Amino acid sequence: MSRVRVGVNGYGTIGKRVAWAVMKQPDMELVGVVKTKPSWEALSAIARGIRLYVPEGKEELFESTGIKIAGTLQDLIQSVDVIVDATPAGIGAMYAGRYKEVGVKAVFQGGEKESVADVSFNALYTYETALGKASVRVVSCNTTGMLRVLYAFRKAGDIRSVRVTIVRRGADLKEVKKGPIEGLLLKPAKPPSHHADDVRSVAGHDLDIITYSIVAPTTLAHMHVMFVRFNGSVNREDVIRALEETPRVTLLRASLAYSTAEVRELARDFGRCGDIYEVVVWPESLWVRGDEAGIAYMVHQEAIVVPENIDAIRAVTGVVEDGTLSIRLTDESLGIGRWLP
Amino acid sequence: MSRVRVGVNGYGTIGKRVAWAVMKQPDMELVGVVKTKPSWEALSAIARGIRLYVPEGKEELFESTGIKIAGTLQDLIQSVDVIVDATPAGIGAMYAGRYKEVGVKAVFQGGEKESVADVSFNALYTYETALGKASVRVVSCNTTGMLRVLYAFRKAGDIRSVRVTIVRRGADLKEVKKGPIEGLLLKPAKPPSHHADDVRSVAGHDLDIITYSIVAPTTLAHMHVMFVRFNGSVNREDVIRALEETPRVTLLRASLAYSTAEVRELARDFGRCGDIYEVVVWPESLWVRGDEAGIAYMVHQEAIVVPENIDAIRAVTGVVEDGTLSIRLTDESLGIGRWLP
Structure with missing residues (x-):
């Protein structure tokens, strides 16, 4: 089987992690990534042996700083089977x-509107729904976290309503111009936040x-508190078991680490280089x-969507028809699910 | 009518604000405050003309730094009608x-256990319940905020259950040894947090x-998201009206300020010297x-319980028998309810 040729447009927080993950897949080949500025991230791509492509007109900017480029965005999208668009929110659209013109399959990120792609992923x-589609949108980090937890809750009972408070990280580490550095922001002031619609775009528009x-x-990370009502009683053991059995959900005893800070450092100590692809659930926090x-x-905002992007690549190209198999392949390649104490 | 003689044991975050508020009450006299260390707060008390008392054995420590003291804790509690205990959590007990031995009425803070006092306040x-009692416990900042919002919700409908996510400030400004400065902590990991019991200690132990x-x-402040279920439907207008009519609840449009940071600065600009005695509710956030x-x-953690302490003093001494009247007196003296845009 020939490997799926993948390009990544945007080598920022998500794009670079997806590129690195693609390089770990036996059934994929990273052709190159697109970078718009000759930043330290561009240099780190070069250092990792990743071919750099640039948007048309940026060739000179890169060459004047001594960075060798492999071609333009157009060159890249013409030589890959799938382009993962990890450009800033709204740029993907x-x-x-x-992408459509060239006939390349496209994987967008959650910063784009639902309408950008055929399927929210x-x-x-929605692996099976996405099979062979021209484009999918991997929903954002908070939404991905909620979806995984809800997947487990759905196994434990028939969900009637979901009420969530999302405490979001203000910025990623490198976003030095973004705030706040003090205070709590009610954003948006009027509920629901966009995450509710985003969850529905995947789990079904009838979800309350x-x-x-x-x-x-x-x-460092987002933290959520989720209240769920079911049609009928549920029991604690069923919920715990469902969480344990759900891929990319990791149970971590709060007695070991009860803060996002400790969990991120713990992840580094356990060989994760700081990235946490799983939603980390504290079993003590489960109230039934x-x-x-x-x-x-x-929810580690920088990492949680990375495995979803890998599966999305397999889904749109159809190289693996079974979502469960793709999840297993991805998780094995990234060491998901067997690292936490 | 002779004025109620009040002493404050502890001149920290809460104690100093209660002392200043007592000084503004026409029916109260601040006899003095107790400080254990000759800190800058002790100096600020002196600068404001407040008599300093010290625990027995600390006289020399203060006098050696040139701070004149008026007597010991024992001297103070023997010369007042009410002592407001604003010592660190657990010390009040x-x-x-x-206090009991001397026969002085005592007002404790929410850091103490429910059993420390006759009534949680x-x-x-619970104004009427507290009338003439030997001691009351003013519940903590988060609990006070929840109680006021729930008071309004109760007017709008018959409450069936309450589910709250409390995002707490890590430390007060001057608590320079306290954290975190990064990360989010799930604390406690096992719900409910003590606030649920604390709300019940005032609103009734049958509240779910x-x-x-x-x-x-x-x-700067705490922020809460509260979900309430009622027995039967409620409507938005009734809830808004109930919030508007509830003392010490202030509605502030999020279009003006949607963060704790802006609201604290806004409070300063509107002459509050930064203190916000009201729970500040964003009407846009109301979902029905x-x-x-x-x-x-x-909830401004440093200030919200201050007016409650003033009313508690009136309740235990019985100088005002009507809670509504005491609230009005307190609120007029502190400028509560007529400052926000």
Whole structure:
């Protein structure tokens, strides 16, 4: 079987991690990545032996700084089977027409609107729907975290309503111009935040979900508190078992680490180079009574969507028809699910 | 009518603000405050003309730094009608026996256990119960905020259950040894946090309330997201009206300021010297559908319990028998309810 040729447009927070993950897949080949500025991230791509492509007109900017480029964005999209668009939110929509023209499959990110792609993607829910489609949109980090937890809750009972408070990291580490460095922001002030619609775009538009979102001065991870009501009672053991059995959900005892800070450092100590692809759920936080449950978990915003992008590549190209198999391949290649204490 | 003689044991975050508020009450006299260390706060008390008392054995420590003291803790509690105990959490319980022995009425803070006092206090709920009692406990900042919002919700409908996510400030500004400065902490990991029991201690032990608590790296204020279910439908207008009519609840349009940071600065600009005695509710955040509602609001941890302490002094001494009247007196003296845009 020939390997799927993959290009990544955008080598920032998500793009670079997807590129690195692609390089670890036996059934994929990273042809190159597109970078718009000759930044330290461009240099790090070169250092990793990744071919750099640039948008048309940027050739000279790169060459004047001594960075060798392999070609333009057009060159890249013409020589790959799939382009992963990891450009800043909203920019993907500007490129969508170009990808279509060339006939390259496209994987967009959650910063784009639902309408940018044929399918909103989470490997647990919409792998089969995405099979062979021209384009998919991998939903954003918070949405991905919620979807995985809800997948487990759905196994444990028939969900009636979902009420979530999302405490969002204000910025990623390298986003030095972004805030806040103090204070809590109610953003948006009017619920639901966009995450509710985003969850529905994958889990089904009939899901009753309301989300509030608070931005906090932290860079490390998001934390959610989710309250779920079921039609009928659920029991604690069923929920725990469902969480344990759900791919990319990791249970971590709060007695070991109860903060996003400790969990990120723990991830480094356990060989993760700081990236956490799983949603990390604290079992102690699970509260179950009658037809209700509550739970708290954390979402590493920089990493959680990376395995979803890998599966999305397999889905749109159809090289693996079974979502469960793709998830297993991806998780084995990235060491997901067997590292936490 | 002779004025109520008040002493404040502890001149820290809460104690100093209660002392300043006592000085503004026409029916109260601040006899003095107790300080254990000759810190800058002790100097600021002197600068404001407040008599300093010290625990027995600390006289020399203060006099050696040139700070004139008026006497010992024992001297103070023997010359007042009410002592407001604003010592660190858990220390109040150690003093409780001493207050009792002298026969002085005592007002404790929410850091103490429910059992420290005869009544857990919030002026909207338990003023009449507290009348003439030997001691009351003013519940903590987060609890006070929740109680006021719930008071309004109760007017709008028959509450069935309350589910709250509390995002707590990590430390007050001057608590320079306290963290975190990065990360989000799930604390406690096992719900409910103590706030649920604390709300019940005032609103009634039959209230179905579950609270989760997340600590964030901020000093300015707490923020809550509260989901309420009612027996029967409620409507938005009734909830808004009830919030508007509830003392010490201030509605602030998020279009003006949607973060704790802006609201704290806005408070300074509007002459509050930074202190916000009200729970600040964003009307845009109110979500109502059928028998459910959700809302977000902020609690200034350093200030919200101050007016409650003033009312508690009136309640235990019985100088004002009507809680509504005491609230009005307190609020007029502190400028509560007529400053926000």
